Amino acid sequence: MDPKESEWVVQAQKRAEEKKTHVSFPQLKYPSLRDDFLRDPVTWLTGKAMDDGAEGLWRVYDKLYDFTSFMKRHPGGQEWLELTQGTDITEAFEAHHINPTTAKLLDKFYIRDATSPRNSPFTFKEDGFYKTLKRAVFEKLKNIPEDVSKTADRITDGIFVSLLCSSAMAAWVKNYYAANVWYIFASVNLALLTVACHNYIHRRTNWRMYLFNMSMWSYRDFRVSHVISHHLYTNTLMDLEISSLEPVLFYNPRKDKPLHGRLGFITELFFFPFVFLLSFLKRFLSMFLREGFFKKHFCWHDGICLLLPMSMWVTSGASVPHVLCTWLWIVCTGSLIFYSIAVNAAHHHPDAIKDGDQPRSVTPDWGEHQVEALLDRKDVNANVFAVVTLFGEHALHHLFPTLDHAVLRYLHPIFLDLCDKFQANYRVSTQFQVVIGQIKETMRTEFKTLD
């Protein structure tokens, strides 16, 4: 039986302090290496492998598979299987394959049964919300015109060209005020390009995902911290995006240190402008602290960020120090804009469930949990440009991350129908309300009960 409201708060507080289990899902142990100093993708994957019982193979539900021979042939790209070896990929497998025939391939690679229970609270029942929705979406996709996704491609390419032109102008013009206007415009372009490229990182290998690295971030790191972690274990203790922000005090979902919540809003302001730079520096720090890290985790595409200062230098003819200085300003301001968009997108709101809050079930349907862990914004969803550049259509994007953002609007009728039928807790708000909610959430110091 669910504990009463007052009992929940006491129990949850105790669990948060002990750090032996999740707070909302006490059947799961506290994630290994979660509080490691670096909290980077490598630590996260290592900790997950320690907890998942995959024995160096890949785990899907309670079976272990060896996909080594399949990795190079995987239609979604080798990288997905390379990154997840040794872990439980049930959520990743379910969320990334809409075609029901994909599951039939698993048998070919079966090795043995797992010996420990799954380290995840989520379920995927055949007659549950997510699987029912997935079947309906698979049928619906057959009737959506193929060129719909070209809109997002055009928007992304346009922003990329605009970034190259505006950053070159920022370095070229001599007038102080004109240079500032171009630099701010370039920063906005960089932030919007980073968000737009996120649309491509979730999918099979494609060239636009590499443009994400123009920000100095790594799309490969993001595939772990965002795609495999945040998207699949949203707002739980296994959500790396949340845990990696905790040390900078901006946000403390566990509310076990209330002061963090209050300081959060102030520290955000100091932290946001440097996020791209900090993540770049953190990768270098990891390189020195981890044996073999460079070989395994640095790739040619980590150099893509240098294309921006190089193109500015070539096209503007300005001096190298001037180009570098302008570029750093663009990167820092772009970072501030990107983070302002990201934290005000969907999840950081008192109405979105987080670890510590009382769940409706300790073994929820995965899709229902996704819907509970976010709020959609109707004003953003009304416009395709806003959807692509402001993390719009957030609920459907979480549920079907491989679908182009521009396609998602066609799925609304069946999604709303099934939310109704399964009484999924889907909420729609406005961008303004979500910003206000984000500020309230940063100051929240209480666990939420079912009431």
Ligand code: HEM
């Ligand atoms: C970490 C786990 C995995 C991730 C993140 C992943 C990701 C992806 C992605 C992003 C796509 C492209 C989807 C699209 O363009 O619509 C894809 C396609 C595909 N993947 Fe995976 N995958 C994973 C594991 C597997 C496994 C274990 C198998 C087979 C046993 C598999 C078989 C396939 C197949 C057959 C397709 C093509 C599906 C289609 O086009 O309908 N994947 N995968």
